Each structure stands twice: as structure tokens, then as C-alpha cells.
Amino acid sequence: MEEMLPGPEPRVEIPPGRERILPVAGTLLDGNELRYLAECVETNWISSEGPFVARFEQAFAREVGCRFGVACSSGTAALHLMLSAIGLESGDEVIIPTFTMIATANAITYTGATPVLVDAERTTWNMDVSLVERAITSRTRAILAVHTYGHPMDMDPLRALAEKHDLWLLEDAAEGHGALYRGRPVGSLGDAAIFSFYGNKIVTTGEGGMVVTDDERIASLARSLRGHAFSADRHFWHQYVGFNYRMTNMQAAIGLAQTERMESLVAARRRNAHRYAEALADVPGLTLPEEYGDVKNVFWMYSLLVEDGFGCTRDQLRNALAARGIETRSMFIPIHVQPIYRERFRGQQFPVAEELCRRGLYLPSGPALTAEDIAYVAGEVARVREGALVVGAE
Ligand SMILES: Cc1ncc(COP(=O)(O)O)c(C=O)c1O
Incomplete structure (x- = not known):
């Protein structure tokens, strides 16, 4: 080794x-980044309550073909939110490529579930689709595809497998902003997806991430878990163990400026x-x-x-x-x-x-x-x- x-x-x-x-x-921060950041300071909105968070969520989700976006503090936090929102728990298994960044596996571990690994293919360096079905067991709950270094994963065969075995189909699109698979944006190809906005990513907020989905239930659960899962009708009242994975208005201001171009x-x-x-x-x-x-x-x-x-x-x-x-x-x-x-x-x-x-x-x-x-x-x-x-x- x-x-x-x-x-x-x-x-x-x-x-x-x-x-x-x-x-x-x-990075290239030569759009509206500075102007929007100045607006945060001038209006005294620097926390996650500021208006840029929702603007960024809407703009970015639209770019990647999804109805909902839930911005958060990192791509890793987004993975954890997404996996928690589908109800993953101890004893469950999630199929991922072994050739990926550590966060893909760690986020599964945070939920108590177990990553199950599949080898890469020599061409795209993505998970080898031909090896996925044999990794499915009675405990498998989801397939989490990664678009490695920005090359879209071959999603149609994965979709067929997910349907056949009644599994969630998820995307780790941390590296894939703007990529297309058969004309459709990466991030809109499964039940939910995540992006990272770390400083080296194609769209950046310095640190940050987002869950994107068309599934209203996943979006609203992820949104709730992101901010301690405060109950809507009684503030300091909690029915779920939430996290603090919120994104600040300043990060979102940069994210919106980046998304615009x-x-x-x-x-x-x-x-x-x-x-x-x-x-x-x-x-x-x-x-x-x-x-x-x-x-x-x-x-x-x-x-x-x-x-x-x-x-x-x-x-x-x-x-x-x-x-x-x-x-x-x-x-x-x-x-x-x-x-x-x-x-x-x-x-x-x-x-x-x-x-x-x-x-x-x-x-x-x-x-x-x-x-x-x-x-x-x-x-x-x-x-x-x-x-x-x-x-x-x-
Ligand atoms: C495939 C993949 N997943 C998840 C992450 C985690 O994102 P973050 O660093 O924003 O937590 C990364 C980060 O580079 C990544 O490459």
C-alpha cells in the first residue's frame, strides 16, 4: 500500500x-461581490437572517434546475443535512465510490449509517456503474453518486437501479457546478443533491454548501435541521436533533454574485x-x-x-x-x-x-x-x- x-x-x-x-x-471575485458585501455591512445584516441567503438559494437552485435550495456552512454540512433529511440511520447502508473526497464517506458515518464502496472506472474516474448492483443489500437505502472532478456520473443506469431496488438516488455535486448530463444539469438528476462552495470550487462563498432538490419535504426538513430545528409555532421547542449549519448573509452575498456569472x-x-x-x-x-x-x-x-x-x-x-x-x-x-x-x-x-x-x-x-x-x-x-x-x- x-x-x-x-x-x-x-x-x-x-x-x-x-x-x-x-x-x-x-478565485475570481470581480463581479458584484464587493458591492453586495458592502450592502451587508451598510444594512447591518451579517448573520444568516439576512436577505442574501434566500436570494442566493433561489438563484443557485434555478441555475442547477431545482425548485429548492438550502444554503449551509459547507458541502460536508450539506451532505449531512441531505442524508439526515431522508431519514438515514444506524444500520442503513449507502453506496458511494471509494475514489472520492473523505467528506462523502464521513457524512454517512455522522448519521450512524455505513458507506459501502464501489471501485472507479478507468475512463471518467467516476464510480463504475457495472459494479453497483452487486453492492446492494437488504440494508441499502441510497446510492450517492459523485461527479468526480466535474465529469458527470452516468446517472440513467443508476436511476434504473434505484427504481428497481426502491432506493434514494442522491448526488454529491461538490465538484460539478454547471456540468450537464444528457443536457440536464448535474444536481437535478436524483432525488436531492449537494454542492460545495469552498474557495477552490467553481462557484465559491469561501466556505459554504447547498442542498438542492425538487422534493419539498427534503428541502423543508434540511432547512429546519440547518438551524437547530426550532419549531415553527414555539421557538425554543425541538422535535428533531438539529445542527447549526447556517450560512451567513456575507457568504450568501458572495455566492449570489458568483452565481450571476x-x-x-x-x-x-x-x-x-x-x-x-x-x-x-x-x-x-x-x-x-x-x-x-x-x-x-x-x-x-x-x-x-x-x-x-x-x-x-x-x-x-x-x-x-x-x-x-x-x-x-x-x-x-x-x-x-x-x-x-x-x-x-x-x-x-x-x-x-x-x-x-x-x-x-x-x-x-x-x-x-x-x-x-x-x-x-x-x-x-x-x-x-x-x-x-x-x-x-x-
Ligand atoms: C466530492 C466532495 N464532496 C464533499 C466535499 C466537501 O465540501 P466542503 O469542503 O465544502 O465541506 C468536497 C470538497 O472538496 C468534495 O470534493
Whole structure:
């Protein structure tokens, strides 16, 4: 297992002749963000009671094709709210990919239920649909699909399975703002979905999340649980164990400004991807991300695999790029090898997820990257391949 795990994070240095590093993710706050924030301060509305929260919920839910949005403090909180709102409890099982960020599994654990893991597919890096049915047991309550790095999951076969086995179909769209599956927005494809608005996400509020759904009951339960589940007719009276997962008016103000130009923020991600794809097309030994099927991939993070033919390992490439001022991330470490979960999954095989963990990294992917930035990154990747920097990186 050790050889699958990424090495220590490299220190990113500003190289001679350059003024700054290229961060792996960045934000672009040049719309109405400042104006709306000033409005929060000027009107004294900074808590979650302020009017931007509802405005953001309505605007964002509309963008992703849903009737209801419930904004909250993070994508993880949104997952917990969504899973609580469907009534998940101890003994229940939820099917998720092992190749995902830890929050997908942790939110299930918070409810007392158990994540059941499915391997990834080598193309989209999403959960392998062909392996899902055999993971269903009498305790399964939901399938939670993840649109990994912004590539939509193949949802129609999952919908058929959910209907056949009477399961909830949920989406973790934390990474998929603006993505389309067969022309329909990610987030509107199941019974409910969540988004994250962490600083590296395509639409950001710094920290934040949202549950989106067409199901009025899920929305109203999630809304209640978000704020301590105060009873409507008697304030300090509680029939459910709620949480404080509220979003402030200031976060929502930024979220609304970002949502107003979501199309251009998504277009920036896709522009980055096309530029990288062109610039890296002739570099041997790399597997680049693609669009599989009738989908719009939003390339949240421009991710690639360093194959044996590249000439050095993924970690060696990361180290060499760090020395040239380029920040990267290794891909997810699968859930089944995490110290907090591995005992439970001992003996189960997830070879594709392990391969992705061993070979994958993502390049700078923020919306403010210029054509020159991308040419620089791609040029340095090619130079490492040619051997110029490999020795220095070791
Ligand atoms: C797939 C996935 N789910 C959930 C989350 C959690 O979101 P947050 O960091 O806003 O809690 C993330 C965050 O990156 C994610 O990538």
C-alpha cells in the first residue's frame, strides 16, 4: 500500500525570473461581490437572517434546475443535512465510490449509517456503474453518486437501479457546478443533491454548501435541521436533533454574485481544459481527462495520470513542478485505505481507485489562469518529461 500513497507535499518555490507561484486553485471575485458585501455591512445584516441567503438559494437552485435550495456552512454540512433529511440511520447502508473526497464517506458515518464502496472506472474516474448492483443489500437505502472532478456520473443506469431496488438516488455535486448530463444539469438528476462552495470550487462563498432538490419535504426538513430545528409555532421547542449549519448573509452575498456569472466561471474551467489538452497532446505518457458520453465536463480540476511511459513518477513530476513555482495536488486517496476506514474494507479489492491514487495529479485550474500561465505549466511538464528536471527533482 505504501507505494500507492503520495509522498510528502512538495514546497512550492518561486523560481528565478518569475514573480509568483501558480496556485492549484484560485478565485475570481470581480463581479458584484464587493458591492453586495458592502450592502451587508451598510444594512447591518451579517448573520444568516439576512436577505442574501434566500436570494442566493433561489438563484443557485434555478441555475442547477431545482425548485429548492438550502444554503449551509459547507458541502460536508450539506451532505449531512441531505442524508439526515431522508431519514438515514444506524444500520442503513449507502453506496458511494471509494475514489472520492473523505467528506462523502464521513457524512454517512455522522448519521450512524455505513458507506459501502464501489471501485472507479478507468475512463471518467467516476464510480463504475457495472459494479453497483452487486453492492446492494437488504440494508441499502441510497446510492450517492459523485461527479468526480466535474465529469458527470452516468446517472440513467443508476436511476434504473434505484427504481428497481426502491432506493434514494442522491448526488454529491461538490465538484460539478454547471456540468450537464444528457443536457440536464448535474444536481437535478436524483432525488436531492449537494454542492460545495469552498474557495477552490467553481462557484465559491469561501466556505459554504447547498442542498438542492425538487422534493419539498427534503428541502423543508434540511432547512429546519440547518438551524437547530426550532419549531415553527414555539421557538425554543425541538422535535428533531438539529445542527447549526447556517450560512451567513456575507457568504450568501458572495455566492449570489458568483452565481450571476456562473456561466463565465464554468467557461473559464473549460477554456483551461482545452488549452491544457492542446498543449499536452504531444507529451507521451500522460492520460488526459476527456468527456465521455453525452456530457459537459466542467473540469473542476484539470487532472491527469502519469503513466509508466512518462519517464518519471507522479511524485517526481510534482516535485519538479513545485521547484518551478507550480502547485499541484495528488488525486484522492481512496476511502478504503484511509486509517479511519480501512479495517472495515480489509480484503475488498479496488484496483482502479488505487491506480488513480498512484498516478493522478491535478494542475493549476483556477478561473484567473491566463493562456501564458497554461503554456508555462504545460511547457514545464514537457520539460520534465524530456528529463531536464527529473534529476533535480529526486
Ligand atoms: C466530492 C466532495 N464532496 C464533499 C466535499 C466537501 O465540501 P466542503 O469542503 O465544502 O465541506 C468536497 C470538497 O472538496 C468534495 O470534493
